[in-house]
Amino acid sequence: MNEGLEPVADSNGGAMEVATRDVIAPGHTFSTVTDKISSIVLARRTPPGWWFGFAAAFLLTNLLMLAVAYLVLKGTGIWGVNVPVGWGFAIVNFVWWIGIGHAGTLISAILLLLKQSWRTSINRFAEAMTLFAVACAGLFPILHTGRPWLAIYWLFPYPNTMGIWPQFRSPLIWDVFAVSTYATVSLLFWFVGLIPDLATLRDRSQSRVGRVVYGMLAMGWRGSSMHWHRYETAYLLLAGIATPLVVSVHTVVSFDFAIAILPGWHTTIFPPYFVAGAIYSGFAMVLTLAIPIRAIYGLEDFITSRHLQNMAKVMLVTGLVVAYGYLTEAFIAWYSADPFESYVPFNRGTGFYASQYWSLIACNIVVPQLLWFKKVRTSTRALFTIAIIVNIGMWLERYIIVVTSLHRDFLPSSWGNYAGTFWDWSTFVGTLGLFLALLFLFVRFLPMISIAEMRAMLPEAKVEGRE
Amino acid sequence: MTPARSSLYGLMAEFEHPSDLVEAARAASSQGYRCLDAYSPFPIEELHEALGSPHTRLPLVVLLGGLVGCLGGYFLQYWVSVIAYPINVGGKPLHSWPAFIPVTFECTILGAALAAVLGMLALNGLPQPYHPVFNVPRFALASRDRFFLVIEAVDPRFDLEQTTGFLQSLHPREVMTVDD
Numbered sequence: 001m002n003e004g005l006e007p008v009a010d011s012n013g014g015a016m017e018v019a020t021r022d023v024i025a026p027g028h029t030f031s032t033v034t035d036k037i038s039s040i041v042l043a044r045r046t047p048p049g050w051w052f053g054f055a056a057a058f059l060l061t062n063l064l065m066l067a068v069a070y071l072v073l074k075g076t077g078i079w080g081v082n083v084p085v086g087w088g089f090a091i092v093n094f095v096w097w098i099g100i101g102h103a104g105t106l107i108s109a110i111l112l113l114l115k116q117s118w119r120t121s122i123n124r125f126a127e128a129m130t131l132f133a134v135a136c137a138g139l140f141p142i143l144h145t146g147r148p149w150l151a152i153y154w155l156f157p158y159p160n161t162m163g164i165w166p167q168f169r170s171p172l173i174w175d176v177f178a179v180s181t182y183a184t185v186s187l188l189f190w191f192v193g194l195i196p197d198l199a200t201l202r203d204r205s206q207s208r209v210g211r212v213v214y215g216m217l218a219m220g221w222r223g224s225s226m227h228w229h230r231y232e233t234a235y236l237l238l239a240g241i242a243t244p245l246v247v248s249v250h251t252v253v254s255f256d257f258a259i260a261i262l263p264g265w266h267t268t269i270f271p272p273y274f275v276a277g278a279i280y281s282g283f284a285m286v287l288t289l290a291i292p293i294r295a296i297y298g299l300e301d302f303i304t305s306r307h308l309q310n311m312a313k314v315m316l317v318t319g320l321v322v323a324y325g326y327l328t329e330a331f332i333a334w335y336s337a338d339p340f341e342s343y344v345p346f347n348r349g350t351g352f353y354a355s356q357y358w359s360l361i362a363c364n365i366v367v368p369q370l371l372w373f374k375k376v377r378t379s380t381r382a383l384f385t386i387a388i389i390v391n392i393g394m395w396l397e398r399y400i401i402v403v404t405s406l407h408r409d410f411l412p413s414s415w416g417n418y419a420g421t422f423w424d425w426s427t428f429v430g431t432l433g434l435f436l437a438l439l440f441l442f443v444r445f446l447p448m449i450s451i452a453e454m455r456a457m458l459p460e461a462k463v464e465g466r467e
Numbered sequence: 468m469t470p471a472r473s474s475l476y477g478l479m480a481e482f483e484h485p486s487d488l489v490e491a492a493r494a495a496s497s498q499g500y501r502c503l504d505a506y507s508p509f510p511i512e513e514l515h516e517a518l519g520s521p522h523t524r525l526p527l528v529v530l531l532g533g534l535v536g537c538l539g540g541y542f543l544q545y546w547v548s549v550i551a552y553p554i555n556v557g558g559k560p561l562h563s564w565p566a567f568i569p570v571t572f573e574c575t576i577l578g579a580a581l582a583a584v585l586g587m588l589a590l591n592g593l594p595q596p597y598h599p600v601f602n603v604p605r606f607a608l609a610s611r612d613r614f615f616l617v618i619e620a621v622d623p624r625f626d627l628e629q630t631t632g633f634l635q636s637l638h639p640r641e642v643m644t645v646d647d
Contacts, residue, residue: 029612030508030611030612031611031612034508034610034611034612035611157543157547163551163552164552165547165548165551165552166547167554167556168544168547168548168566168567168570169548169556169559169563169566171569173570174569174570174573177540177569177570177573177574178569178573181573181574181576181577181580184577184580184581185576185577185580188580188581188583188584189580191584192584192587196508196509196610199610200508200610200611202610203607203608203609203610203611204607204610204611216594219588219593219594219595220593220594220595220596220597220598221593221610222506222598222600222601222606222609223506223507223508223609223610224504224505224506224591225492225504225505225506225507225511225514225515225518225520226504226515226518226520226523226591227591227593228507228509228510228511228514228515229510229515229520229522229523230523230525230587230590230591231510231587231591232510233523233525233526233587234525234529234583234584234586234587237525237526237529237579237583238580238583238584241529241533241576241579241580241583242576242580244572244576245573245576245580248569248572248573248576252569252573255569452508452509452510453509455508455509455612456509456510460484460485461485461509461511462485463485463486463489463511463513463514464486
């Protein structure tokens with residue numbers, strides 16, 4: 001079975017000058033693509049770097065466990081939330097994580113419908129990122145309920161002994177449906193994409209355990225023509241279904257704010273501005289993860305400079321949309337002539353949270369303007385740094401939105417300040433650990449690039465008419 | 468003219484290029500073979516046409532799934548808010564339909580997505596723990612870089628010698644028998 005396993009031309013060195021336009025480096029065939037991607041998973045020896053990274057992430061996951069255990073023991077009082085700021089880190093982190101997830105669906109669904117074939121080598125990976133980000137996001141509102149095991153009766157409609165049903169006029173319930181649907185559909189999309197690759201792993205695995213486990217997951221996939229036909233139909237329909245879904249999810253998340261009457265929240269620009277921000281932060285996270293991974297696993301042939309440049313361009317555009325959102329938000333607040341509304345931007349710029357506000361402007365608007373320069377877009381180091389800065393900026397944006405509106409509401413008597421406690425930070429950093437730990441497991445046990453789709457991208461996959 | 472052995476599933480021809488497989492599928496189809504299937508490591512649109520396979524009914528299944536989700540989601544909210552647990556919230560009508568749209572939308576998506584995936588698997592007959600093609604050791608390459616055409620023994624035109632000869636004439640890398 002290992003016949004034809006010739007080594008792939010290595011292009012680790014100066015990855016950037018290899019090809020600036022290619023989606024796959026030249027010289028690859030069906031077998032080299034298959035072997036190169038599947039060998040990362042099927043290799044018996046786990047690279048020491050993986051162990052190191054996984055151990056660090058696992059340690060942070062344990063911090064999360066500890067923070068959650070203490071929360072369950074003591075209640076939400078261990079967090080900084082109180083009157084008037086009742087939505088602190090939990091909601092900030094929830095919105096941040098959900099937003100990050102959006103890039104995965106955008107890459108896999110919307111770019112598929114737009115026939116952007118360059119998406120093929122990053123979609124699997126981005127979908128996994130979506131899934132893990134949504135898992136981290138989902139934790140926060142659940143933990144925020146204080147007693148998650150009791151929360152279920154007002155989150156989900158099921159016949160309970162108290163005869164109580166959820167309140168469907170509340171955007172928080174819409175959010176439950178939006179996020180749980182999003183998690184389910186992302187999982188389905190990801191799994192459907194994996195089926196043919198699981199069959200490849202089943203057929204190529206040298207170990208019995210691998211053959212059995214991948215075999216069960218592949219469900220007997222054999223690549224029959226009629227199966228492929230239905231598979232492609234299902235995949236395309238899923239993409240079509242996921243596209244409005246991804247837009248709806250952050251829209252509904254923004255409704256959590258926009259439906260409230262608080263100054264700074266009660267605005268119609270929130271849905272589009274949240275969706276743009278979600279895509280912005282999501283692409284920043286894909287870059288943050290893709291740049292080190294392609295270097296570590298030598299995947300420059302598949303995740304080429306073109307991919308990074310395209311993602312940088314998407315970031316630039318969505319970053320400008322977000323900047324426009326900030327501007328409109330401030331303008332409308334002033335134009336409304338409502339003293340409470342116009343106080344919001346003033347308070348953000350000069351109040352207690354001014355330093356966070358101006359850092360957010362610097363991170364999200366000023367620094368990303370460097371992406372106009374091709375030199376920056378083609379430098380992995382610069383891109384990685386900017387991506388990290390945007391991640392931080394987008395977190396600060398949600399922090400400013402959540403906290404500044406709550407800490408100065410209509411009544412000066414109820415004003416107050418907020419800061420995260422040790423346990424707030426532990427929970428947040430803990431979810432970063434959980435996210436990374438899940439990603440490490442993913443790159444070790446599943447192919448991080450869709451092998452079947454990469455094969456179809458090769459020039460030799462083209463059927464020539466010979467009649 | 469030996470009758471097809473009962474333990475024989477069919478004959479399998481292996482090709483190295485997608486174009487060869489498509490051409491072979493066309494030839495087999497025009498020879499009148501109907502019980503045949505082609506296997507490839509990635510989807511080939513031309514192959515589906517060459518085999519003359521029908522178009523899938525999956526879109527209809529997805530539409531129905533979406534409709535079930537849509538109606539189910541809406542009526543769940545109606546039933547909960549109007550019949551099972553009527554609560555006056557800010558003087559809004561019990562049947563405050565605009566507030567029910569987001570959940571209805573999400574349920575539509577959920578129903579359609581579940582129908583797409585489960586429908587695709589069900590129509591494909593997956594999960595399927597056993598299939599005769601896996602008895603051929605070289606078939607493991609069908610998920611890597613090789614292309615296979617199988618003519619099943621149940622085909623009325625199937626004849627071990629004749630069909631083998633026909634498959635050989637398509638210049639495959641090899642023709643193999645598939646045990647049932």
